[in-house]
Amino acid sequence: xxxxxxxxxxxxxxxxxxxxxLHTIDNGGAxxxxxxxxxxxxxxxxxxxxxxEPMELLGVTHLVEHMIxxxxxxxxxxxxxxxxxxxxxxxxxxxxxxxxxYFEALAHTISNFAQLSRRDFTLAKMIIKAENPxxxxxxxxxxxxxxxxxxxxxxxxxHAPTLQALTHDEATSWARTWLxxxxxxxxxxxxPPAKLxxxxxSGTPLPRPTHVPTRQNxxxxxxxxxxxxLSLLVPGSYAALLAAALEYELVQSLRTTDGLIYSVEQLIxxxxxxxxxxxxxxxxxxxxxxxxxxxxxSFCHVDLVLDPLPENxxxxxxxxxxxxxxxxEHGFSTNSIAFARTVLAANLAFDEPRAASYLDHYTAxxxxxxxxxxxxxxxxxxxxxxxxxxxxxxxxxxxxxxxTVLVAYDDNAKVGPKKAAALGLERDNFSIxxxxxxxxxxxxTVFHLEGADEHVSWAHRSAxxxxxxxxxxxxxxxxxxxxxxxxxxxxxxxxxxxxCICLIDELGRHTEIDTAEFKHAKSLRQSLLxxxxxxxxxxxx
Numbered sequence: 001x002x003x004x005x006x007x008x009x010x011x012x013x014x015x016x017x018x019x020x021x022l023h024t025i026d027n028g029g030a031x032x033x034x035x036x037x038x039x040x041x042x043x044x045x046x047x048x049x050x051x052x053e054p055m056e057l058l059g060v061t062h063l064v065e066h067m068i069x070x071x072x073x074x075x076x077x078x079x080x081x082x083x084x085x086x087x088x089x090x091x092x093x094x095x096x097x098x099x100x101x102y103f104e105a106l107a108h109t110i111s112n113f114a115q116l117s118r119r120d121f122t123l124a125k126m127i128i129k130a131e132n133p134x135x136x137x138x139x140x141x142x143x144x145x146x147x148x149x150x151x152x153x154x155x156x157x158x159h160a161p162t163l164q165a166l167t168h169d170e171a172t173s174w175a176r177t178w179l180x181x182x183x184x185x186x187x188x189x190x191x192p193p194a195k196l197x198x199x200x201x202s203g204t205p206l207p208r209p210t211h212v213p214t215r216q217n218x219x220x221x222x223x224x225x226x227x228x229x230l231s232l233l234v235p236g237s238y239a240a241l242l243a244a245a246l247e248y249e250l251v252q253s254l255r256t257t258d259g260l261i262y263s264v265e266q267l268i269x270x271x272x273x274x275x276x277x278x279x280x281x282x283x284x285x286x287x288x289x290x291x292x293x294x295x296x297x298s299f300c301h302v303d304l305v306l307d308p309l310p311e312n313x314x315x316x317x318x319x320x321x322x323x324x325x326x327x328x329e330h331g332f333s334t335n336s337i338a339f340a341r342t343v344l345a346a347n348l349a350f351d352e353p354r355a356a357s358y359l360d361h362y363t364a365x366x367x368x369x370x371x372x373x374x375x376x377x378x379x380x381x382x383x384x385x386x387x388x389x390x391x392x393x394x395x396x397x398x399x400x401x402x403x404t405v406l407v408a409y410d411d412n413a414k415v416g417p418k419k420a421a422a423l424g425l426e427r428d429n430f431s432i433x434x435x436x437x438x439x440x441x442x443x444x445t446v447f448h449l450e451g452a453d454e455h456v457s458w459a460h461r462s463a464x465x466x467x468x469x470x471x472x473x474x475x476x477x478x479x480x481x482x483x484x485x486x487x488x489x490x491x492x493x494x495x496x497x498x499x500c501i502c503l504i505d506e507l508g509r510h511t512e513i514d515t516a517e518f519k520h521a522k523s524l525r526q527s528l529l530x531x532x533x534x535x536x537x538x539x540x541x
C-alpha cells in the first residue's frame with residue numbers, strides 16, 4: 001500500500017483489489033461510519049483509447065464503451081463513460097455501497113462481453129450516430145492529427161466513418177484484448193465499502209509503440225474548420241499554467257484591444273509514449289533539448305482555439321503568431337500570471353467534484369506510466385513563487401516550445417508561402433494530392449491490368465481530366481498540371497454506398513473519388529481497390 005498527500009485531512013491511498021490498482025481518498029472515515037457512507041464518485045479506468053486503434057477499426061473503443069454502458073442503464077444512480085485519446089473511463093456517483101454494486105455489475109458485463117446481443121451492438125451504433133451524426137459519416141482532422149498524422153495521438157482528432165463497418169466479432173476481440181486487469185485501475189473519492197468485489201479477466205499490459213511527431217518545424221496548416229488554432233508541446237507540469245496565461249494575453253490583445261475574437265478555448269492533451277526532440281534557442285542564447293518517452297514530466301499538447309469572423313481570419317492569424325513571439329521575447333504580463341495562478345488555485349481546491357476529477361487524472365497518469373506531481377508541490381511552487389519569477393519561468397517555457405508551434409487556419413482565407421514565411425512558418429495546404437511523386441527512387445510505370453489495357457487511364461465524363469493508375473501512384477492529369485497520390489502512404493480505403501472511394505493517407509489527409517464521374521467507372525473502381533490490401537478496405541456510409 002502507498003499513500004500520497006492530497007490536501008489537509010485527505011490522503012490518496014493506493015492498494016490492490018483483485019489484481020487491480022485501487023486509488024482512494026481517505027477522509028478519515030472507517031467502514032460503516034458516517035464519513036464512509038457519504039456520497040462519492042467511483043471510476044473504473046482502462047488504459048486504452050483512440051490512439052491504440054488501428055485505422056481500419058477507428059471508433060471501436062467508443063463502440064465497446066456504449067455496448068457496455070447500454071447493459072447498465074437500469075441502475076438508478078448517475079453514471080456514464082468517456083473515451084479519450086488514451087483511456088476509457090466508467091464513472092458512477094452515489095453512496096459507496098451503491099457505486100461498488102454498480103462496478104461489480106460493470107465488471108461482470110465486461111467479463112461476459114461476448115454475450116452482449118446483436119441488438120445491444122446495433123443500438124450502440126445508433127446512439128453513437130445520434131451523438132455526432134457528422135463524425136459518423138464525414139472526415140475531420142484536428143491539431144493532434146496535424147502533428148502526429150494518422151498514428152497514435154493523431155487518431156484522437158481524426159474522425160473517419162469506419163463505425164458502420166465494425167462487426168460484433170471485432171468489438172468482442174477488442175474488449176478481450178484491452179479490458180482486463182493489466183490495463184485497469186479503480187478510484188473512489190471516498191473510502192469504498194469493505195465488500196467491494198470487482199472481478200475482471202486477468203491479463204498483462206501490452207507493449208506500446210513510441211510515437212514521433214510527423215512535423216519537426218513551425219508550420220502553418222490550411223484546415224477545413226473555421227477560425228484559427230495554435231498548438232504547442234510543453235512539459236506537463238507547466239501546461240495548465242501556460243495555457244491560462246496565454247489565454248489571458250490573447251484575450252487582452254485580440255478581444256479587448258482589437259475586437260477581433262469573442263473567446264479563446266484551451267485544450268490540453270497529456271501524451272503517452274511520445275518522443276519529442278527539438279533544439280530551440282533560449283532567450284539567453286543557450287540551447288536546450290526536449291526529449292521525452294514516458295518521462296516523469298511528460299509532454300502535453302496544448303491547443304488554443306480562436307473564433308474570429310471569417311473576414312478576420314487573416315488578421316487574427318497574424319496577430320496571434322506575433323503575440324506568441326512578443327511574449328517569448330519580452331515576457332508575460334504580471335496580470336496574466338496572476339490570472340493563471342487564480343485559475344490554478346481554483347482547480348487545486350479539493351471539494352468532492354474536484355477530488356473525483358483529480359483522482360481520474362491521477363489514475364490516467366498511473367495507467368500511462370506518468371507520475372503526477374503532488375498537489376501540494378504544485379501549489380507550493382506555482383502559488384508561492386513571485387509573479388516576476390513565475391513570469392520568467394513561463395516565458396522560458398514558451399520560448400523553448402515555440403519551435404513546436406503549429407497554426408491551423410480556415411482554408412477559405414488565402415495565405416501563400418510568402419506570407420507564411422514572413423511569420424516564420426512553413427506552409428502546408430494539407431492536401432493528399434501532391435504536385436510531384438514521392439522522391440524515393442521508385443519509377444512511375446503504368447500499371448497494366450490483364451485484359452483491360454485500354455482502361456489504364458480513365459477520362460472524366462465532362463471535365464478535361466483523367467486518372468491514371470501506376471504501380472506506385474494514382475495520377476490526376478489536368479491541362480496545366482499533374483497531381484499524384486503515393487499508394488504506399490494510404491492507410492485506409494473507404495467504399496461508400498454511392499460508389500465513391502475514399503483514400504486516407506499516413507498524415508491523415510484524405511480525398512474522395514466519385515468513380516461515376518469517369519468513363520468505364522466499374523473498371524476504375526475495381527482497379528483502384530485492387531491496388532490495396534483487403535484488410536484496409538472498409539465500407540463507409
